[in-house]
Amino acid sequence: MISVDEALQLVLQHKMNLGTEEVPLLQAVGRVLAQEVTADRDLPPFDRVTMDGIAIKAQSFASGTRSFHIEKIQAAGSPQTALATAENCIEVMTGAMLPANTDAVVPYEVCEIQNQVATVLAAKVTSGQNIHRQGSDSTAGSILVSGGVTVTPAIIGTLASVGMHQAKVYRMPRVAICSTGDELVDVEQTPLPHQIRRSNAYVLAAALQEAKVPVSLCHLPDAPETMQQELAAILPQHEVLLLSGAVSKGKFDFLPQGLEKLGLATVFHKIAQKPGKPMLFGKLPEGKVVFGFPGNPVSTYVCFQLYFWPWLKASLGLKTQPQKAQLAQPISFPPALGYHVPVTLTNENGVLQALPVKTSGSGDLTSLYKADALLSLPADQDEFKAGESFPLTLL
Structure with a gap:
């Protein structure tokens, strides 16, 4: 079992070279710019x-x-x-x-x-x-927008001002999101007393669609041969697999073995953290990657935020600035695990204050929408005082 920091570094070491593509100007909003934009004339071009x-x-x-x-x-x-x-x-x-x-x-x-x-x-x-005055904003040939930034409506205006009807952006990976488990039924179905509706896959798909990442949804049954066959059919059309469930030590957790038969090279399996201890990360042939998240809703979402998003940003060349917030109330957590706490945020005199969200555990999906961020507490402490600062991941 590896630490949270080790897991993140290993994930980032396997970032993907996605290449670039040109898209019509308005389709570039939310994408990552892959070129410098220079002024084709003075701005403004006259007094x-x-x-x-x-x-x-x-x-x-x-x-x-x-x-x-x-x-x-x-x-x-x-x-x-x-x-x-x-x-x-x-x-x-x-x-x-x-x-x-x-x-x-x-x-x-x-x-x-x-x-x-x-x-x-x-x-x-x-x-x-x-x-x-002519040229007081920018002179001809000067850099207006650097590459490696997310295109905003304001940047669209800048591109339009220099006559760019198309923009070069980094290509997004093709992602398949697969839920697992015979206890799950789709959202339009009425579950039986022993069943629940699929939700994890929709949470991840919504987040990716918001970031303009093309996604496909699928569901894998708790049957090893069928699971392997369906994964084999999915892989040719996708570069990234996001899997929810079936990665722990349960009798029906068949994913690790099925993926190994498809050529998975496991990078790590288990992180010293809560939630999300059983997380799996590995590489498949042709440079494809697999993120295997535990099936509990909070575990899936926390691991997605802490590991997949940084991987995607690194693959797109986006730079991120570490953030911290002060704990607003003391927490006691004796296990030697990194502890990712859902929190709400307030700003007091320029300092972010993080207040833990009350939750009943990894299955409490409703606690996620109440949270603004995750506060990551280190594994080498068991008492965390109010006023101490810890790493923050905005949701």
Whole structure:
């Protein structure tokens, strides 16, 4: 049995080279960018008017001119015009090019316009006011977005601004999620007194779909030969197997043996932790990987969060920052196991406080939706004081 830290390091050592693909711009949201994005021209590409009003030469105002004859209007989207006389002005609209021979924009709110003459009511006009200067955001050729980041709507806007109708992103692995056990029936069925509905597979599938990972769902019966046959049929179409149940020492836990017959090289089987002690991780031919999670709902979800997500992020080149939170109340846990506690979080003066969620054990699925995170307590302590800080995994 290995430690929590050892298990995570072994998982990360087996990250997958997923390659890249190009997708239409709007399909890139939530994916991991696999390229640098550079400015194809200065941003903004011209001196841009930021308020509706009049464009003038600031020196004319400084010299005592307060009323300016309006020569013309400069609209947004129109070619640049030019001021012919320094004591005159041009009406300008937000987003328009700043007319040549002007260097200040006075908003309508501090102007009075009558008979094509704009009188400035402001006490002061400075050169450059209400102008978004060319290249002040970025210059042509500069890096706007680095690779290895999750594409957000704001990044989509940046890509659109430089004319990228497609984006290069890291390819997501094809994942099969398999529940096990004859006691499980599907969600639309009415369970008999000795049965329960499948839920673990749907929890994992929902999390992966939210991350744009393509998933398939399946269910494996408690019959070794049938289980092996169905796994053999699933493997060619998938690169990752997420298995829930049948990995412990029970009489019907046939998965480890079935996977070995399909070529599994076990990396580890059992972690000194609660929940999720029996977790299995291994490699299959062609570089495929298997995460075998214990069947209890909390165990499945905790192991998924602590080991699969870091593996996926590492495979996608995403960097993660370790986080910690302070325990809000003392906990006693004598077993020499890492203890992953579901917690709710509050922020007190910039410090995250983690309050344990009351739970009845690894089968208490409803406790998961109440939790914000997992607080991981080390195996070499049995008393954990309020105010101590421990590693945090946001859910």
